[in-house]
Amino acid sequence: MSASDNSSANNKAATAHLEDIQGESPEVFQSRYEYYTQYPNKWSRWREYIREPAAEMLGTMTLILFGTGVDCQVVLSTKTGVAASPKGDYLSLNFGWACGAALGVWVSGGISGGHINPAVTLALAVYRKFPWRKVPGYMLGQLIGAWIAALIVFANYFHAIDIFEGGKGVRTLSTASLFATYSLAYMPAANCFFDEFIGAFILLLVVFAVSDRRNGPPPPGLVPLVIFIVILGIGAAFGMQTGYAINPARDLGPRLMTAMVGYGHQVFNYRSQYWLWTPILGSFAGALVAPLVYDVFIFNGDESFINRPSVSARRHFAHARHAERPMAPAGFEPDHAV
Structure with missing residues (x-):
């Protein structure tokens, strides 16, 4: 197989849906599997930009x-x-x-x-x-x-x-x-x-x-x-x-x-x-x-x-020790993206 064929196959695999790779229809896949997405819809993506100012509001x-x-x-x-x-x-x-x-x-x-x-x-x-x-x-x-x-x-x-x-x-x-x-x-x-x-x-x-x-x-x-x-x-x-x-x-x-x-x-x-x-x-x-x-x-x-x-x-590459909480003043630990 040529290099161009290899590249085309890799691109096709990368863009394929997981249910297609496993040979299952979207309906069957949804009934069998559950997975997390950070942005389940368009609003959730926009909300990420305003979430912190909105919390302050x-x-x-x-x-x-x-x-x-x-x-x-x-x-x-x-x-x-x-x-x-x-x-x-x-x-x-x-x-x-x-x-x-x-x-x-x-x-x-x-x-x-x-x-x-x-x-x-x-x-x-x-x-x-x-x-x-x-x-x-x-x-x-x-x-x-x-x-x-x-x-x-x-x-x-x-x-x-x-x-x-x-x-x-x-x-x-x-x-x-x-x-x-x-x-x-x-x-x-x-x-x-x-x-x-x-x-x-x-x-x-x-x-x-x-x-x-x-x-x-x-x-x-x-x-x-x-x-x-x-x-x-x-x-x-x-x-x-x-x-x-x-x-x-x-x-x-x-x-x-x-x-x-x-x-x-x-x-x-x-x-x-x-x-x-x-x-x-x-x-x-x-x-x-x-x-x-x-x-x-x-x-x-x-x-x-x-x-x-x-x-x-x-x-001598000296520095002071890190001591501060990351989310002062409220004291909560920050959320980590999954």
């Missing part, structure tokens, strides 16, 4: 559903026209946001790592080699999830908002604050920024600590419980003055929603673009400083640029 949506939902229930119920008696207090607010954060991480943790916060995503890219190509998709997913959740909560409570505001369609910052964050009147600009900086600093310090394999991390799957505790603690200790956004998507998504449903430009013009320099820049600043402090004083893994070998060490 659903996780952040869960966070905002619980958070803005508890804000609306507690505050709106103080009006007797809305409810016969108040349905919660400041502690209820803290528990609602903590539950939302923990459950949001649980929803998305095994797929995307459960960041549900652009500040966490940026910090992991800077300090833990999280792929930069994924950062835009994650942040967009987080923002969209926050916007969708805020819109759902508004649709659920808009009748109560009308009663609270004193008229149908009346929209002021008193109810806009149920969705985005606003500071107390006595707070100077620098103190507002610092308040959000502190909250984000604490959050990221804990996130990087629990994802450090050499620092007594909780078992995989229990990191959402740690997130619950830290969010509850931040709210109880630092939530009064600026509303502890500590998450740019948590503030910007609902703020965009309020601007679109009747609140207008006032939500962005408040205190000379407060929305930018406090919940966004303050959160990002705290989120970038906390890992730097942690890495300088504690972390010794090779993921951080702080532990990059010196020139003399590189001459």
Whole structure:
């Protein structure tokens, strides 16, 4: 047989179906055998491209559903026209946001790592080699999830908002604050920024600590419980003055929603673009400083640029030890393709 004949036979065998090779009809083959395919249909192949950003979207949506939902229930119920008696207090607010954060991480943790916060995503890219190509998709997913959740909560409570505001369609910052964050009147600009900086600093310090394999991390799957505790603690200790956004998507998504449903430009013009320099820049600043402090004083893994070998060490091919979990902060092991 010639080389060309051999090549033709090999190509034909490679393209033949398994049932054809075994001499069985597709019906008989299907009744006798079962096999796994990663893409059983067209949608499953497309889903692979958006799965991680979609997980971030659903996780952040869960966070905002619980958070803005508890804000609306507690505050709106103080009006007797809305409810016969108040349905919660400041502690209820803290528990609602903590539950939302923990459950949001649980929803998305095994797929995307459960960041549900652009500040966490940026910090992991800077300090833990999280792929930069994924950062835009994650942040967009987080923002969209926050916007969708805020819109759902508004649709659920808009009748109560009308009663609270004193008229149908009346929209002021008193109810806009149920969705985005606003500071107390006595707070100077620098103190507002610092308040959000502190909250984000604490959050990221804990996130990087629990994802450090050499620092007594909780078992995989229990990191959402740690997130619950830290969010509850931040709210109880630092939530009064600026509303502890500590998450740019948590503030910007609902703020965009309020601007679109009747609140207008006032939500962005408040205190000379407060929305930018406090919940966004303050959160990002705290989120970038906390890992730097942690890495300088504690972390010794090779993921951080702080532990990059010196020139003399590189001459001997030295490197730091690998220590970080691959899916921080949620603590789940990543899926492996079959």
